[in-house]
Amino acid sequence: MPGSEEIYQNMPSKASKVKIPQEQWQPDHGKHHRNDQHSTSNYLESQGRNHGCTHTNMLLLSLCVLLLCGIIVLGVLYAIQEKTLQQQNNPGSLTGQCFDGWESFNGSCYYFSHDALNWTASRDECRSVGGHLVIIDRKETQIYFTQKINKSENYFWIGLTDSEKEGQWKWVDNTDLKLKFWHKGQPNNSKGFGNHTTGEDCGIVRHVTRSEHNWFDEYCGSLNNRICEV
Numbered sequence: 683m684p685g686s687e688e689i690y691q692n693m694p695s696k697a698s699k700v701k702i703p704q705e706q707w708q709p710d711h712g713k714h715h716r717n718d719q720h721s722t723s724n725y726l727e728s729q730g731r732n733h734g735c736t737h738t739n740m741l742l743l744s745l746c747v748l749l750l751c752g753i754i755v756l757g758v759l760y761a762i763q764e765k766t767l768q769q770q771n772n773p774g775s776l777t778g779q780c781f782d783g784w785e786s787f788n789g790s791c792y793y794f795s796h797d798a799l800n801w802t803a804s805r806d807e808c809r810s811v812g813g814h815l816v817i818i819d820r821k822e823t824q825i826y827f828t829q830k831i832n833k834s835e836n837y838f839w840i841g842l843t844d845s846e847k848e849g850q851w852k853w854v855d856n857t858d859l860k861l862k863f864w865h866k867g868q869p870n871n872s873k874g875f876g877n878h879t880t881g882e883d884c885g886i887v888r889h890v891t892r893s894e895h896n897w898f899d900e901y902c903g904s905l906n907n908r909i910c911e912v
């Protein structure tokens with residue numbers, strides 16, 4: 683009698699009983715099994731491709747959305763910049779209203795700067811915002827400026843110069859000086875004051891007590907504030 687171990691070795695285990703039908707089934711349906719495997723493989727590959735395509739599509743869609751957002755943001759920034767430049771280049775509107783920092787008087791807009799430049803740089807700065815150094819050709823305008831600058835310790839460049847021909851004062855629009863508000867003894871084309879020897883060829887307006895005759899000639903290279911007009 684074989685030993686109990688031998689008996690158990692020859693006896694099909696529960697697992698082998700389960701395995702047998704599978705082994706039997708595989709030859710019978712091998713073709714189908716291979717087809718199933720093939721189909722499954724195709725399906726998985728297809729799913730993989732679809733999955734990959736979905737990822738690619740999502741990535742492309744995201745890039746398109748980001749690109750669109752970027753274009754919109756750039757468009758908005760461009761519009762804001764254009765509006766800002768338009769305002770800077772046109773501080774005085776046709777309605778007589780002035781933009782921030784500019785003051786309205788008698789149909790014009792005036793800017794009293796807080797920074798100091800030489801006369802040429804001041805002239806160019808006023809031009810860069812669509813205006814010019816102020817031209818004073820009416821007494822009411824001179825009175826207005828006098829009231830304004832009397833509140834300040836600063837000197838302000840005006841659009842007046844005799845740099846082309848000594849003693850022949852002209853406004854920045856090349857018109858001759860007619861109405862004058864020179865302070866007593868001015869202009870004197872002083873030389874040697876400070877570090878300049880070329881004389882004084884540019885006009886300023888500054889505080890003078892109880893007088894509206896407050897124009898002085900000044901060395902053009904001095905640093906002063908400015909009054910721009912639009």
Ligand SMILES: [Ca+2]
Nearest residue numbers: 844871882883
């Ligand atoms: Ca002069």
